[in-house]
Amino acid sequence: MLTELIDGLRPGDPRPALPGATRGELAELVRGYAVALAHLDPGDTIALAVRPGPRSLATLLAAYHLGLRVAVLDPTAGPDVLRARLALAAPRLVLADAAAQAVAGWAARLARRAHLALPELGAIAPVRTIGRRLPGSPPALRPLPGRLPRPYEGEGDSVIVFTSGTTTRPRAVVHTRRSISAGMTAVRDLVRPEPDVPVVGGTFFVLLPSLASGAPVAFPSRRSLARQLRELRPQATYLTPPQVRNALAAGTRFTGRVYSGSAPVSAALLRSVRRSGASEAWGVYALTEVFPAAAVEESEKSAFTGEGDLVGRLLPGVTARVSPDASAVAGAAAAAASGELLLGGPTAADRYLGEEPFEWVATGDIGRVLDDRSVVLGGRAKDMILRRAENIYPGLYEPSLHVPGVELALLVGVPAGDGDERVVAVVQKADGATEREVRAALREPLARMGSARPDEVVFDRIPLAGRSRKPDRRATAALAARR
Structure with missing residues (x-):
């Protein structure tokens, strides 16, 4: 289907495609970005941190046309999680727009208030700017003139979408050209x-x-x-x-x-x-x-x-x-x-x-x-919490809750009606620690959790179960619901 879409886009077509671009303008962007990325080899990974719109779509289509693999960056996951994810994906190139660069740079502190954060992108791979370039930004990846390169006709990976795992062992779903189509x-x-x-x-x-x-x-x-x-x-x-x-x-x-x-x-x-x-x-x-x-x-x-x-x-x-x-x-x-x-x-x-x-x-x-x-x-059956249609995987974030004064901590979901959940951090203090001290120590880790930041922090003893006395998530979720 993607090949059919690319082939069906014609320069000069005045029909609207999406906000900000006609089908003809989208065709020009796809061709220009494909020419600009043609120096990469099929199978190479590019990381994409670009807001939805004509340029992000054109970049994705150009990458598919060339047989490249796109790793999608989610700025709501928090910088620590993203750093681990990018280390796994090992992109040759990072493509970011001005907003993503601001989240990773000068506006990072302000962005964290909106649960947005990215690690320093330049430390991961060379960065190129998509769209408007601000002073001090990396060089722009501009659509270049020329003929649309020959399409890659083989199979292989197409898109990487990160999901669960931990900061030490992130997990990413790999879709192929066949499964995407x-x-x-x-x-x-x-x-x-x-x-x-x-x-x-x-x-x-x-x-x-x-x-x-x-x-x-x-x-x-x-x-x-x-x-x-x-x-x-x-x-x-x-x-x-x-x-x-x-x-x-x-x-x-x-x-x-x-x-x-x-x-x-x-x-x-x-x-x-x-x-x-x-x-x-x-x-x-x-x-x-x-x-x-x-x-x-x-x-x-x-x-x-x-x-x-x-x-x-x-x-x-x-x-x-x-x-x-x-x-x-x-x-x-x-x-x-x-x-x-x-x-x-x-x-x-x-x-x-x-x-x-x-x-x-x-x-x-x-x-x-x-x-x-x-x-x-x-x-x-799994631990995933679903809040406002977003999957939140506790294992990604629980390690950051174990600050000095915390003996044990879990993230659990509490039903909020119609399939939605609230995220609750249940924290068990160590002997001698005060709730005030622990809350102060948790302030920065919570700020770095992005959109997974809990709705509530509850202090209580976490129930254990089984011969190994592991934390009992179901009982902890019931405790959080009562609290």
């Missing part, structure tokens, strides 16, 4: 975008299939989504559940089809979307490792009366089984058994960076697969 084809077939009618969505997995189908894309407005949807009347809108809830609270009226994912989507939320004007309201089940996996429309989800959360039918090509019962394969009558849900298929990532390829992707979700290929979830 398959995932975007699955989104296109689900969303069914028509040419020249707007689509509203903020992720590349929504943006690229829409553009490939000839539909212009607008990023969801942070200030006035209701007004944006009223003026654009999009054929399809993709929002996270928190964005949907905020939109409904503001009295937003929807048009066309609405899709929501990245966090649990309740039947009640989808019904509210339908009542607010949407012709269809879909919940999408997806992971970083498998995007997308399943989808369900409001009418089917509302009609489900069984136990658990119906997240929909597996999309074409996606396969599933339940561990440890290897016989519970999607489509088989035995697939009603519950256990950890394992997924596979063309939209699945290849591996975690530095590890062996997946046989199956372990979702960390407890679930079962019905004989019509429908997936029903019954909670999470």
